[in-house]
Amino acid sequence: AQKVTQAQTEISVVEKEDVTLDCVYETRDTTYYLFWYKQPPSGELVFLIRRNSFDEQNEISGRYSWNFQKSTSSFNFTITASQVVDSAVYFCALSVEYTGKLIFGQGTTLQVKP
């Protein structure tokens, strides 16, 4: 069975601090995909990144970076120099090839204070 765990329920930082959101996943499948989504107060889901199980390269996009480590089944997300606009709920999600179902973690609420 698939499972995604985001142990951090809420994180509060002051603007310009770096923050890392943790994500640990479980699956027995060898082909799977990991995602991060942002849900701002307006409610829509904003896609941030997708990684497949065969690509362990870390990725950087502006202030965002992702660290994928299969050895620890983790896919952590770091925001550098956080801004108030980063305040949102962030979801990590997992899908496996044969079912196609996207399963979400519990979400981490990030509050960035000015």
Next chain:
Amino acid sequence: SAVISQKPSRDICQRGTSLTIQCQVDSQVTMMFWYRQQPGQSLTLIATANQGSEATYESGFVIDKFPISRPNLTFSTLTVSNMSPEDSSIYLCSGRTGGNYGYTFGSGTRLTVV
């Protein structure tokens, strides 16, 4: 990427009634899913909408309560039947695109049952 139009965006309904939510995708998607997001919670998968056949429901969700239709590759409906205040949630549909293995989401239906 595909765009999903979901409606209604919000509704207030009386207990005991039913509401049908519609999702229209602007291009064919390989799979469609329905999620429920209860207040302050993560997204929980209700079911996979199968084209031309009965949906596949997740544990805890039943067809009598959440009947789903998917008559073609671009359209699906979810009905929330015999509603109670506990059904007050955001309901989202999602489509999986085959080529780049991405998921697109509707903007959600915010349902309040009084």
